[in-house]
Amino acid sequence: MAPEDNPHDPHDPPDLHDPPPSYEAAISSSFLHGDTHITDDGRVDIDPNSRLFRTLSKLVPSSHEKWHAKPVPRYTPCQGRLNIVIQVVGSRGDVQPFVALGNELQKDGHRVRLATHDAFAKFVVDSGLEFYPIGGDPAELMAYMVKNPGLIPSMNSLRAGDIQKKRKMVAEMLDGCWRSCLDADPISQAPFVADAIIANPPSFAHIHCAQALGIPLHLMFTMPWTSTRMFSHPLANLKSSTDHATANFVSFSIVEWMTWQGLGDVINDWRKTIDLEPVPLTEGPCLAETLQIPFTYCWSPSLVPKPADWPEYIDVCGFFFRDPPQYTPPKDLDDFLRRGPPPVYIGFGSIVIDNPGEMTRLIVEAVRSTGTRAIISKGWSGLGDESDSSDDILYLGDCPHEWLFQRVSAVVHHGGAGTTACGLRYGRPTVIVPFFGDQPFWGEMIAASRAGPMPIPHQSLNSSNLAEAIRFCLRHETFAEAKNIALKMQYESGVSAAARSFYANLPMSNLFCDILPDRPAVWEYRRKGKTVKLSGVAAQILVNYYKVDKNKLKLHESKEIVIENRRWDPITATTSATISTFSGMTQSAAGILVRPAMVHRASSSNPKLSRASTSKAGPSTDSSSIASSSKGSSVKDNTQPTAEHAQPHHQETSDGDHASLLSHGSGSDPKRPNLAASMALASASGVGGFFKSFGKGFFIDMPLAFAEGARAMPKLYGDEAADYGRVKDWKSGFLASGKSLTLGIGEGFADLLVKPYEGVKKDGPVGALTGLGKGFLGFSAKTSSAAMGVVAYPSLGIYKSIRHAVRGNTRKAIAQARSDEAIYVLTKPGAQPDLDVNAIVRKLDALLA
Template sequence: MTEATLRPNLGRINTTSHNFRADAEVTTDGRAKINLHNFSARASKLIAKRLDERPAWKLPIGEHLTANNKNYETDFQSVLGKYSGIPRINIAIFIVGSRGDVQPFIPIAQLLSQPPYNHRVRICTHPVFKPFVEENELEFFSIGGDPATLMAYMVKNPGLMPGIESFKAGDIGKRRADISEILHGCWRGCIESGDGMGGQAKPGLSAEDTDNLFVAEAIIANPPSYAHIHCAEKLGIPLHMMFTMPWSPTQSFPHPLASIDRHDTDANFANYISYTMMELLAWQGLGDVINRFRIRTLRLDPISPLWGHLLLSRMKVPFTYAWSSTLIHKPQDWQSHINITGFSFLKQASSYQPDDDLIEFLKAGPPPVYIGFGSIVVDDPNHLTNLIFGAVKRAGVRALVSKGWGGLGGEKPPEGIFLLGNVPHDWLFQHVSAVVHHGGAGTTAIGISMGKPTVVVPFFGDQPFWGMMISKAGAGPEPIAFKKMTEESLGNSIMTALTLEIQEGVRKMSEKIVTEQGDVEAAKSFQQAVNWDSMRCLLSPDRVAVWRIKKTNIRLSHLASSVLIDEGLIGVSQLKLQRTDNWHRVRHRDWYIDEGATDPLTGAMAFASGVATKTLSIVFDYKRNISTTIHKQHAATHDKGKDSERSSSEALPVLRKYSVSWDGPVPVNPVQAALSYPPERLELLAQRIASKSVPYQTGQPIRQRSFRAGRLPTRTPQNDAREEEHGLVYETAHDTSNFVTEITRTGLKVPVSFFYNLANGFHNAPSFYFGDETVRRRDNITGLGSGVKVAGKEFAFGLYDGITGVVTQPYNGAVRDGTIGFVTGVGKGAGGLVFKTCAAAFSLPAYTLKGLEKQFQKRHDRPLKAKILAIRLKQSLTEFERASHADKDEVIERWRTLGLDKSGVGLTGMGSRQSMKYGN
């Protein structure tokens, strides 16, 4: 068992076990220094053994679907298997970083939006890249954040964690606020129409805005976006990670952001554990920000950093790395869900028209050396400019110097130096002899692919990693750290890069790289990782399923559902977007995020740290709110509050006059009649469905009050007058009331957290201690009913497996491995008897209380649920209106051909055939 201790001072962690001890801390230059002390040479072997012994329910998603998705494919394979085409889906691509991070995704997005895929692809990134994305004819959505500010911050702090000076300057709070903004921006990019600019959701139910409605059905993301797995969990959709630097644990090389002092530790083990340590550091700094996003925005449970780190690798999330295997080969311990597809290039040379003065400079002498640092922002651009000019003179070469975001160059460069603006690299590098850059993945890729010797001057992040990889491959000299660079070192490196040996080495690499199609292979990698048959509509398999008929596993597209309703074959009350509390439509991917603590001790630590962290957070927020009330202008706070409440009030208009049901004798064709409904009526219907109060008769009275469950009370003129009259006293009382409410709520959750964490710890311990493959996956808890059901199952199976394991474990071990297997089985049986029976005892209060907690939380999810429902209703109406008679007739014909009209699935009752069953 590995035990991690998160110290009070940010940026320092320890982790120990009986095999090793490791500690990591942030040094003054911002790097994360990791010290390892190996107590046993068996440590690296233990890693591989534990990975191989993980239970079957933790294997890659492409191989093991959830039960309902697997049953859907199996039961209806005769229909679904006939279609080789791909349903068109909405893909949100999250990208956080510089232009070099965004650019590789552009050609991939273009391919996915074109035949044969034809998906709708939305690039969700920083607002500064809006023109860049849209000029490449792709949809853009702003997630907020300023990459220029981020680059300046990263230059000061070249590692994952910030340096001491940044702590003193207050930069940490600003960056945490940026991450919070980006998390919310990514979520908005999944469910909102428009481009996200201005921070407000655009109205989306009017007829002219229908085509702009967007709900993500798959996510592609780079790891620094952080919101990826959490948004995918909430929406129940596929997630695919893509990146230009290693992010998956491996024994082949260390984490690119780690500086390792491994002492006597095995090198393979040191490499592997560096990924865990870096993730723990990241979670220590951002865990509370991420959990606040999960709780307040997504209405999901928080995740403890003790098992929240390495979520992507533990969940076997499909990963595509956009570099060439010529430069870095795929490690042997990376499994089939991880692919290296090659560099992804955005071709811009064909449309670029260079200025005349640039052409004249290129013709005036031998090919120059390119020097540029892209999006890097430096504190003293004049000093860096003079250093570059001196190095060029020392090397005796001509140079093209890119001004970049750092503002290099001055007004009058020396002879033999030309200052560049924004010039596409795929055009420019055809005319240079070598390239000097910061080691960004994109610039590295294009330079090597065009056979240009490369000098890397790394500033931060993965740049030192790429510098070492280039040097190791023989494509350039050793990298020069920016803070250690001098005229002499840069000049010597340029001369070294121009030697015949390096030129020949990079030329051979180029010949292999130019044959690769990284963007094409990345698009294929995404397509292959998605289980398309489970996403198809049963009656229209070329469309994605978004609805499910209650009590069955029958999945329908927008068109199929609207046609069946209009024909009176099913009623709107029979359709569900959600599966119990995990409400959003058919869950094409059920992410099992919260498997919980690995053992009882970790569970106890998670309970204690969780309660302490939550309490401190509440106290801190209270102090901050009181301070804001006292020191900031009351008028600004007052106006902001009124605007916020007014927008909330406007989001739920009073629409008492409307009837909201499509069921009943009138009208004869309810969908055709609904085509003329105003947007407000659809919103009201969505609210009624979300609150499970859809009336079965038209004209039934509607109580507006029921829609506001879980929302703040509506602001009234009396409230405004009272606040204006009492000012500071009123606001302080309001903040104090919220503080008391939060503390009380936290106190009520203490017994839930205690029993829940310990129950999960006892449940998982046999797997993580002994590699026990008989440990069953615990079902998801979504409400009181499922909580009681899970508690009963865990109690019964815990006792059964614990007692019978005393006999079955030694027997199975002996059959498999002889005497050694028998002895091992005796240990597993004895350990299982203790842990599994304890798990059974704790499961009754733990999972019942957890179900009760979830039941109370459901009401807070209704506004968001109603918002998605309103979008889906409008999209269903639109597809119905635009569909041809032939398409509609085909849906009805397939319904009858499959015998669904006679199976009791329609309005006359619910189906009883096993293939129709779903649960509820």
């Protein structure tokens, strides 16, 4: 019986103050916390007695500790106009919420670009947003995730080479995300440089793009990705533990560690191409939390409230809904809806199922056993066939859920956040058949809210349990609970709340121009001991009127991102650096023989490498050859490196691209001497890498690791470690060395007297012994750190100065792209009639007076 046929009126207003369901209660009997050791759905089993768990649990802050973060103002209006790039990896259900967000940001005057897979180009452009293709095949990605729904790949996937395919796809998307920050619009060719980034975590490139550009980043997602004591990571299975809060918290770190183990090397190889140093192994997994990146979760707080231990820069804003599209149903759909009671909707969207025929048979059998009617969405798997439609079942192609879900009695789907939100928005009881990712999480939330039954993992789905789940949804009580949630959600505005969250976390004081305050600052001009922040337009005008020397402009970073290699003690720090050094030396030594062989093999498989590849991979930095190979770049000036070629391929050649070394010949038809030279060059690169790893490891990394580890030792017994400032160049390196020597030795000797005295005051004679131990430990740690720091910090500073000088392609590309955008804005038809040049000049003079 359809809900509308129930004699009792289910539309009585619910109590809006009812507390949301308890997550812990919901998961107590679910497969998220099953007793199995290794589950079929590829999730991560976590044993609280394991060594890794015990190690990570030591880093969990106590429940009474507060986050050491500056409070964020709850709302700061954004008066300026920004170029915002939104980077999204996933299915259409992942992309659609960000389309709604992009439209909201457009209303505030921002230029918004949505960077995602090529398959969604029309969808994004039709929504009124700029689109940028980042590569990656979402259908292939979905098929992989169905076969490997968690983080542990199956043996079948390993045999089929799926892991390597996914890693290549990730590398392609990383590069695409970087280009989305700098390249011109593919349609209008209007230059674009990002002033801020919004991204979902699976896009992976976000933090690194923001670091290279020096711009703010804001993450947004549909599933929990931040450590909390309230519940475990949705991809984790926790074994029994006496301390559930700690186990929950640690589960997030472990899942992040598993992810980084699979993709960390891909990310670090890509970071080299944009002139960033590799992220240390220990820092990569939880980078977003360490850097306190602002996070907005786009789900309804009526379902999952914000955990109490999440800091101010994390918000739960509600689901993101776009404006319902205009839609006229085809005749067969309209006729089907009119000739009977509301049907059940069944569909799995962009999920790619191995055997769609068997799934169709199962669904039809379940529907007919319940005596209901159904609309079956064919989706990416191609369920059923439109020719097989009958009086009780209609097979349907693409149709907006916002329109359709208002006209059905219940929904059965995979549990994507967007589809789940849409069903709840219209008060529809929901059955979730999860395949991977956050889908089990949403299934649990639906069950906890009593708006549907417990989720049915797709491996366990059969006609019997699906029919039982549909009957559960058609109960009056289930329908009433779904309507209750829908009414609560009417009072939420997830998209506008997310926009406010984004604005509240922007570095407003450092973001905008000092002369044209409605434009973002992209340059710094220093004179007379003062620094003026300039937008691209203001700087270009001042250069044109000879008020500013272009060579005196420096790129402005509105949000500096610093990734530090945190140390805990000198032993583990030095051991880690030593292992890393010898690992690099070993790999380079192997490359002396392996790389020439790879070049030879590449030449055999591809004997007709084009001259175009020469301009990419060759050692020459001639700007004309770089510009001539540019394709779709926002940079047109052949005298400067282009934005597309911000990646210095001629400086860093990955092991997977040795074919490019063949292009060092003089023509497109490689001769034997060219091949021999390429093989010799490949071998020489291995020799160079060996000595580079040796030199950097023994003269910089290991001394620095010991100095930093010893400096951090007082933290182990509750003291603060001295801060010598960040080493950016040779000047700051020598400054840190001086501080290390004077403060380290001075504080070390002081500890011999101060710590025993503090111990006596606190605990008497026993405290004196404890203080004496702390004093000797502090003395040895601080003086040894000071001694090693005399060598380590200057060496690090000199290394960074040299690296900054020789690896500047990315900075040049950013600078050129910024200039191109300003020139375009000033020269396009009807440009900037409101700009008062004289006022701009006078304002600069006033700021420098």
